[in-house]
Amino acid sequence: MIAYIVRRVLYAIPILIGVNLITFALFFVVNTPDDMARMHLGVKRVTPEAIERWKRERGYDLPLFWNGAAEGAGKLTETIFYRKSVRLFVFDFGRSDRGRDIGEDIRQRMWPSLALAVPVFLAGLLTHVTVALVLVLFRGSYLDAWGTVTLVVLMSISALFYIIAGQYLVGKLMHLVPISGYAGGLDAVRFLALPAAIGILANLGANARWYRTLFLEEADKDYVRTARAKGLGELAVLFRHVLGNAMIPILTGVVAVLPLLFMGSLLLESFFAIPGLGSYTIDAIQAQDFAEVRAMVFLGSVLYIAGLLLTDISYTLVDPRVRLG
């Protein structure tokens, strides 16, 4: 088991190198250091001299991949790529082009992201499973039929509409929660209630429908029929057998998403002005801050790979028949 994990982690390294190369290439093709300098220096009264200075200050005056002028190993290390990317592997994100320490920013912004993403995830799982269970419990009735239709409709609505409508109705017309913003501590509840509710609702359609199919599949299996035949009440059957067994695919599917909760939600965070990593990413794109974007890409990739790893492990834990090759 441990050997397997170690091997998977080692396998991640070439992937991360690949990710780094791709993002590096993409962002330097579109965004030369000159562009970055101009973006950061502003519009008024920018001289070519100021741009040179900015680049030199931040180490963007080096060649991209290969420095022929340097000696020995310096040919590789005295380049923008080496200077700006290799440190990432020890999670040293360096400074952003706007001069802030990225690691510190990420550490700070991680918490609001988690404060939103974790409740959305847990309460969402609970709500979606409950809705699915109710539909399965009443299967064949009008409730199931209309419920399923409602779910399809719900999943056909763009997330933007949920957010726009929620902000308008609950925030503006009903005065129930602050329209946007964030505060630390217990106060956060007031700010997070609406975005969390919207996050849950926006995913209700797709998730509850999927869970419903899983439950139905399980409910038709022989052992469940037997249990029912033995006179066990429908509720007992559902909770004891169907739910228990169907949770396995649900949980293993869900594990892959867990690490990505760190990355936060792009839309919810930026609409509700929650200072998390999601809005950080959008800011970085819009400000064309290469250092921040690269850090977020790297973080996202690491978390994605962690998710894959967790999925594999959870499979082996749940089903001993799966051998780790």
Add this chain to the structure above:
Amino acid sequence: MLLWTDALLFLLIAGLVAFAWHVRRTPHLREPWGRVARSRTGMCAAVVLAAYALVGVADSLHFRLPASQGPDGRVHWSAEVLSVLDLALARLRAGAEKTYSAPLAVRLHVRETVERPDGTRVRERPRLRYGGAHLADPDRERWPDVARRALAGAAAGLALWAGAAAALAAALARRWGIAWRAALARLAAGRTELPWRPMLATAAALAVAAGVTAWLAAGYHVLGTDKVGEDVLYQALKSVRTGLVIGTLTTLLMLPFALAMGLSAGYFGGRVDDLVQYLYTTLNSIPGVLLIAAGILMLQVYMASHPELFETTAARADLRLLFLCAVLGVTSWTGLCRMLRGETLKLREVEYVQAAVALGTGHGAILVRHVLPNVLHIVLISVVLDFSALVLAEAVLAYVGVGVDPTMTSWGNMINSARLELAREPVVWWTLAAAFVFMLGLVLAANLFADAVREAFDPRRRVR
């Protein structure tokens, strides 16, 4: 005047026709697609999709009108690119007001300072230039006029539909070898193999809606006008093509790549498989939004350095759309690639492939002759399954600022601008509502159709 996306769209349609023909002749494909055809919701959804597709195709037949003639008799073409849909909706396109007006309104939504002939100035909501311009006393005559037009439109829609239904009955009668009346009776009773009756009902609803809209649109702005007075209905209809293109071409554009990767990974296995898996894990692990943002920025660099290649705004917007599809494809091709790889793995073990290998047929030949034809249906399934998610993604990308060109009409752009209009008082809701309804229609139909396809191909997930 052929735009890139037009060409690809027509290629896709040609492919679909060829594929349908192929399915009819291949028994093991005929059976599941037959199941799709027998699904009631699936086929009703297909009718709705067909209506959208009709709009989209009409909007893809582009041309330019001659603008002037040079002294040497050479014709110079206008920089404005029109489509057949634009011709059909010429009334909506030309009938621009000054600014906002509500659905079916006869006056502007906002007050303006108007100079009276006697020189005094008043603040009022002026009459629209086009909406309800035929009415002498709009405040009294408007609603009766609307009702009259709506009734006439509904009647026309129904008549059109009845004609089509009769023609269908005739065609079916010939196939079943029974009398026309008998065929009609069968249709009405719903005793047919394919769910013709619900399909006809859906078509009737669409025809009535179209009729009412068309008759009203002749005198009013049915869904109001936007900030610069453009008809919202026109925009919503123009957005259909954008949605369809993004939903379908994304998968199509990545197809050669996904096919090459998936097939070779599944067929050769070993190192090749490892390499392909490495590639797609790497691409997959880059957060999609960042990849798309980088892609769009890159395109802008290209366009800025080659302005001479883009004579018209439409050509620029079109290239950006195409590129967006390609980048979206890069972020979403792995699913298709994985499916293709799995299917190829299975096919490799099939007898005739093994036989071909034993006979020493080249790998290329085997892949093209034996494997490729048998995985093609997976491509179609993948188009269907990914479609709705892509249409929804367009709206989100527009919000982030890396969506389609701002000059191109799309639901994402409509929502994005309408978002701010909600803060107006009195509230301007119609742009948002129009985008909502049109988008919901397409995505809902696509989802329902995708369900039918999924059920037909994956018996395990069939939902009772």
Add this chain to the structure above:
Amino acid sequence: MEEALQRGWRGRAAALAALALAAAGCAEPWNNPYPAREARANIYYTDFQERPKHLDPARSYSSNEYAIIANVYEPPLQYHYLKRPYTLVPLTAEAVPKPRLYDARGRRLPDDAPAAQVAESVYEIRIRPGIRYQPHPAFARGPDGRFLYHHLTAREAARLRSPYDLPVRATRELTAADYVYQIKRLAHPAVASPIYGLMSEHIVGLRELGRRLEAAWREARARGERWLDLRRFALAGVELVDRYTFRVRIRGHYPQFVYWLAMPFFAPMPWEAERFYAQGVLAERNIVLDWFPVGTGPYMLTVNNPNRRMVLERNPEFHGERYPAEGAPGDHAAGLLADAGRPLPFIDRVVFSLEREEIPRWNKFLQGYYDMSGISEDAFDQAVRVGAGGEVSLTPALRAKGIRLQTAVLASVYYLGFNMLDPVVGGLDERGRKLRRAISIALDYEEYISIFMNGRGVPAQGPIPPGIFGHEEGEAGINPYVYEWRDGRARRRPLAEARRLLAEAGYPGGVDARTGKPLVLHFDVTGGRPDDKARLDWFRKQFAKLGIQLVVRATDYNRFQEKMRNGTAQIFTWGWNADYPDPENFLFLLYGPNGKVRHGGENAANYANPEFDRLFERMRAMPNGPERLALIRRMVDIARRDAPWVWGVNPKAYRLLHAWVGNAKPNLMANNTLKYLRIDPHLRAARRAEWNRPVLWPLALLALALAAAVAPAVAQWRRQERRPPLEGAGS
């Protein structure tokens, strides 16, 4: 029917809301985004839209950053809060300095000497003694006189979030040396000040200092040092006379220099602060000079979380400036002089909250959570009513809330520029001129202002906006090439005239008479905002009126800038906000040697007319007066005839104030206005509670609807459960 239904709902709603209120047992609104304990505190609430890039006074150059640092840093001069036209008054200085002029041989010249004779002008600035810095750990010394925090270890810094987490703070007196230190910082390579290029043209020796600093900085970096003590470097043009006096030597005659002395670029910088923030262990915690300013102003920035909020707190060491005792006519009646002579500032704390989106910001203002607000275009109809004569007033809904409206024409221009280097739209020949003038007439900026700006702007008649010397009102001020004066009003010339001009330029009906090709022009824009499509469509329509086809080339910001620099753009929109209230600051946008492509300057249209340039050089150094006005008139007329810009719009700023805000008067030049404001927190708390009663009935209704939907199914299911199972009943 619908109405009746609604009334019914409302009735029930009121009952439910009353219930909810009774249950909650208090009148605190639920949607208050601030902590409950702040409800009645003397705090001013406002917002910021994006995190400021720089709060270092040597780098910062944008209004959103000035909104913060102008209240912390104090340059020698400031603009009078109430007087109009804008007048410079001393802030930390004893008086507004008058330059002493010298010729090339160092002889003193009279003050009105012609600019050509002046080789150097010297400004002597004397600051008032006794001004003290805000308490800050950078000044803290131990009993042995050594600085406590200039050599922090990683362990000491590990838990810091802000410099104010360090326990000991101290202050010291402001001296002239701090001003000198800051001027040297403008040349520091690591600071990269945006005005270094400009100032090195004017301040004697600054460029040379910049070169020396560059070399010294490289060496220091190689040694692993992070700080250069600028006190060790001499700057030829800046001389420290005594503890409170310094002199600045300027090349030639540059009377605009005093205006720069009112900008944060010339605020004092204590060397201790720079030394303190240069510690690597602090930089790792994002505790840098660029984020935590150290000044002498009325406020100090104590919380700086650019992801959420920034807080300015009253500086306990503030030197006790007093509210001005005189103002413009009408200020007394408006109650703006009620506080005359009282010590500033009035407000204890200022909270800036991050608000990226317009809608939430506006709604929070209406709910009473921001004290002041601009009006977005979309909220305009809700807020403002324009009378028949064009006069503006608030809508009854807002007036009922006690909200007040203030308006002012900004000293800014938003114009549509032609690239004068472009072969089609450029050139000073008759063809290009006529083409541009035809377009100028066709572009109906009156309509633009009414559609996109809700009438908040006036069509510009030339390069100089209202409120700046050289701008003229009425018939004398109109642009005769685009407008004519009829019935006491400027009216746009008819479209027919534009068509005629276009034909004369060689494009009858929008078709090139020589080649027969339609005239296609390119509009270069940066795209992305939701509103852009409507705006671009409008521009396309305007050109279409002349039969010209406009192709929009949208691109991102950087690409656009690049096009502007390379001169590959054709038609573009651009804007300029005044740095200071002098016509030079606008006319230099058309000065040939400022051309963007050739000289990297701010003349984005690359307009170069030798006659204009010659007049500009004369006008530049003149004091305001009839002679200068005559020159400006000639220059403006040349520019209007050549039409390198469609003059565009001078925007008007509208701002709304709640009833509890006092002493507010729009001041377009000054940024340090927070110290004058006053609020009534008790009135605010009462209004907030009144405006934000929670509405609960829709939730109840939703719950009822859900219950109603589920109930029959549950009932049926229970009936089934009660029935004995048909099979296997034996167990």
